Amino acid sequence: MGNCMDGIRNVCDRPKNTNIKLSLPVVCFVWQLSMIILFGVFVRYNEESDTHWVDYRKENNITSDIENDYYFRYPSFQDVHVMIFVGFGFLMTFLKRYSFGAVGFNFLVAAFGIQWALLMQGWFHSLDYTDGKIKIGIENLINADFCVAGCLIAYGAVLGKVSPVQLLVMTLFGVTLFAVEEYIILNVLHAKDAGGSMVIHTFGAYYGLSISWVLYRPNLDKSKHLNGSVYHSDVFAMIGTLFLWMFWPSFNSAIADHGDGQHRAAINTYLALASTVLTTVAMSSLFEKTGKLDMVHIQNSTLAGGVAVGTAAEFMLSPYGSLIVGFFCGIISTLGYIYFSPFLEEKLKIQDTCGIHNLHAMPGVIGGIVGAISAAAATNTVYGDLGLENTFDFTGPFAKRVPTIQGGYQAAGLCVALCFGIGGGIFVGLVLKLPIWGDPADENCFDDEIYWEVPEDEESPVTVFSVIDLFVNSRHPNLWFMKIISAVQ
């Protein structure tokens, strides 16, 4: 930008080309066609979603169709699906003129991401070595949704500042990185992470923050007037908040063990989230004038407990343990919005539109630590011999592992998530810095007009021009004028 002529307004930004008429359709078509080809080569139904289930049942003495994994997980799956599309989508509608982008690009990114995730996760986790095919069932759908959640968290950091093509690129790389770190954490390290505090939230948040750091915009205040909410956009955002909050027990229990595992994960999450709401309200009130509440905190920090209880949700964390986790996360997350977000932007040059550092990064790390501690503290007395073995899968090659060692591996898992998030984010940020993606100029950030046909609102603010026009074009303007004059006299 060295060749910009100073003094001439916008001359640097004007050439910014936000035309995505070529790039967006090409990316969508080519990638979707690739998905079809790769699915054609690799993806098949697993034994529980294949018509051979009826034979499989007989061979394995499964007494009832209700034993199909579908019935254990389908209700949770649909709840998770709502979190991904309505939860994340509407949570980001808080900006006054970026609701289309928030809901719409979230929709696009997630729809692509789940397909790519089925492949990437499939190669690592569901490959049938007898025929080289990925065999999918309901658990794969949930995991694909989970994987996409990581990318949507990252979207929160760059909301309003990137083009949909950039988002798709972010998702392509994000899902790929996710699948690898997930494999390392869950399979190589054999760490447990049912609700994904580490695998999803820590990774996703640092991935997004690193991208945002690389894409730092020093002149972002040019679109400052759009970087805020209006009354109704805040109400829309509460739809997102509440569906995330309500269905988080399903999120953390969706892929937990059948029976007590899912049951306990739901209870722990329910309690942690309830606790977070109270401390969020307390902190928000404490730091605002006359104790007023700030919608930003209510929309976001109330969710921190769900993030932080993710890893330990299926452990014997105890009901009061969950409450304690939620208690501190509400405090830390709200403090983050008040003190840490300005610091991040001013000192570390990280612009974080939705405050994912406060909602996902810090609570995610806390969740990893809580998981490591509670794993290390697990005892046969509390879990029972069989329960301990079941909960931590101390079977096969891991049959000799003990809780304290497991705690160490949990901590190692957290580090892996951090490294992948930061490293991957910096790399992808550099890719996204290439001047080919049609991202908006600084003064056009947070504005749906750039990428959407926006309807002209009847309720748009009346300008002096329209008032004068009405005046001039009214049938008896002199009448009005006389009225003014006489009133003045």
Next chain:
Amino acid sequence: MGNCMDGIRNVCDRPKNTNIKLSLPVVCFVWQLSMIILFGVFVRYNEESDTHWVDYRKENNITSDIENDYYFRYPSFQDVHVMIFVGFGFLMTFLKRYSFGAVGFNFLVAAFGIQWALLMQGWFHSLDYTDGKIKIGIENLINADFCVAGCLIAYGAVLGKVSPVQLLVMTLFGVTLFAVEEYIILNVLHAKDAGGSMVIHTFGAYYGLSISWVLYRPNLDKSKHLNGSVYHSDVFAMIGTLFLWMFWPSFNSAIADHGDGQHRAAINTYLALASTVLTTVAMSSLFEKTGKLDMVHIQNSTLAGGVAVGTAAEFMLSPYGSLIVGFFCGIISTLGYIYFSPFLEEKLKIQDTCGIHNLHAMPGVIGGIVGAISAAAATNTVYGDLGLENTFDFTGPFAKRVPTIQGGYQAAGLCVALCFGIGGGIFVGLVLKLPIWGDPADENCFDDEIYWEVPEDEESPVTVFSVIDLFVNSRHPNLWFMKIISAVQ
């Protein structure tokens, strides 16, 4: 309208009576009373929802309460219920001043329709010949919701142009026709249609389009200024879109076979819908200036894959097969909005407010064809002997049917749906043309003011009158006047 005096504005429309103070309450009361009487005579609990279940279990060696069909289908049922009331209702809120009518009349029509559907479908499918009673359980509730979906699709074509009484009449006939065509397609022809591409979408769409054709309004442009969206109404509509999109796997799997049938239907639908989103975005961007996206496409065409995969959802369509179906439906549906809708209105005189031709009619027909082809192509190798028999119910009188023949019957089913839709729609359209239903005049279409008490918005645009009034009534108007004068000088 031959006796209208030309030159006098609105003289034809002014006498249009939209008073429904008599007709609406009478229809609601009489029909609801009829429902009570007919339910009293005909409807009882089935063995799984009756207190005798406890005896039935023992007699039939059912080992657990969890074998009750309720637990196989209840989660899907509630999702379908959300699609009917929130999904369809909010999808239609996109009009700037017809959100009350969209959500409210959708609510009314569906609440009546499900009762009438329980009876009509009950007589055809759930009649217990031993005592002449209809025995209902959870599957009947789902089917009633499905039946109503057909009528709500039809509502989309006439949205904003009919009175609630007309909608109730449309639903009465629509449900009746639906039950008959469904019986012919599913029972007589023994076609399969788990997600209702033919039975629900094809029938419903052509039913609505035919009605709209008969009710053609040549002067509809008089209310053109209301036939569009505002910013927030588009966001409300996305609530409808997303709940339809997310819960469509439940829709297509709700009445599929226990076990692998439901499991597979959910997977296929999940994939088809994901694929549709990408091609919809691609097409929308390709045909708009500078690659901008159009909310109309995102709100509607993204759902086309769910429609088209309805019939084949429980077949062994393969994951990549689902992606292919979704791929083409996104393209075709978006092209429909761009090219076909204007053609329909100008040439064929069909005014289709929500574009149901692009979202339900074309994808529904495609779904029927995909179903026929994939049924005809079914083999014992792919399905397994038992699987093939189970999936297509080649039992009892149909034990000798083979896949190729089944494909033919599937195609015949599609024709039945088309005939019932078009024929029924023309008949009902003529009924609705009678001048007794209180429908709005051309200039009052798409306006909630006609049938609703609408609150006066504080945020209504400021007119010159209100500004002047404020000015005149302010305490020191001369101060303001002086300010103006001095600024001018």
Next chain:
Amino acid sequence: MGNCMDGIRNVCDRPKNTNIKLSLPVVCFVWQLSMIILFGVFVRYNEESDTHWVDYRKENNITSDIENDYYFRYPSFQDVHVMIFVGFGFLMTFLKRYSFGAVGFNFLVAAFGIQWALLMQGWFHSLDYTDGKIKIGIENLINADFCVAGCLIAYGAVLGKVSPVQLLVMTLFGVTLFAVEEYIILNVLHAKDAGGSMVIHTFGAYYGLSISWVLYRPNLDKSKHLNGSVYHSDVFAMIGTLFLWMFWPSFNSAIADHGDGQHRAAINTYLALASTVLTTVAMSSLFEKTGKLDMVHIQNSTLAGGVAVGTAAEFMLSPYGSLIVGFFCGIISTLGYIYFSPFLEEKLKIQDTCGIHNLHAMPGVIGGIVGAISAAAATNTVYGDLGLENTFDFTGPFAKRVPTIQGGYQAAGLCVALCFGIGGGIFVGLVLKLPIWGDPADENCFDDEIYWEVPEDEESPVTVFSVIDLFVNSRHPNLWFMKIISAVQ
């Protein structure tokens, strides 16, 4: 207020201190810490959510994890959770400038209430006498949500007129009273109330109405201009209405008996609600000018059938019985809004913001009566011997009870709910009258500005000041002035 000087406007109200910077954080922190301590002392997982489940299964010959109560109730639980947080929250967003308070305080109150309810209900219902611990599982979570529902109903009566601290106090006492009356009704009297017509709705409504009566504000018309809706706030409220309406079958069946009990409760509720919609629409249209519909009725009275069918939902009410209950409740509830609410306010001095008398109080009482009658009318012929015993739990100390006697106890239960609601409400109302809770002045009711940081809306009405400012500050004001002058001449 005797020392107010007349003639000086607002002098009585001005000193009203709505600063809750101290009280709200203190209450939140102290109560949440108390919860943690009490949970630490008392609450543990039950056998189905504990890792010992795997041993328990083996010892008790439970063949499959799917027999865990989690799978019987989890889908209903999540639906109930949505009703509590989105349903109640959004139903109250109808006020033009109190949507933050509606959704946000509902969120806060419910999050505290569920924790306190787990303890209170736990001591009465889930105390394990062997170790003095409360053992919780999925059913406890549902019951906690139910308990909170009673308090949220009460919130509807005082919406916009109390501070969040008052709401928390209301909830603390409300949950306590609820747990006691519930214990008396369900355990001592052995009445059945699956959907809580008595326990939840009757108690909650009279609790709220009594509080509102004690807190009567004679000068509430000072904030009359805010006590109404705008177009979009009415659409937001329909989100609440529909999620309540759709998931009510889950509400009434969530804690019903496994198998036919849950199945039947869902069917009965589905039907009652459908019937209510039609009679509500009929009545609304009948009493408005030219048959227009009133959003207040559609938002509220359509739900009355779900309330009224609560107690009898798991009985053999018959499908037509459910329709009849819904039929009358739609009529009565709508008449309540038209005639009874004004009467309540003017004559009985009860200001009921949301009309909970019409939605919860009257239908709740009707529900209790319907329950008593249908219990009294139960016969072995209709229920079967085993079915009768199962449905009414005529076992243990109640083995000798017969239906007619049961009917009497049901009626007694209704009286208990009424007494606790009215008595408890008066007591708590007096507590809330203390001048320490930061409640708003009469002219600040229904206004989010008092307790929330409200964003400045771009779309806010243009005032004469802003127009003049624009005029004065525009670059060429004389141009505009000339235009006016020339137009006038």
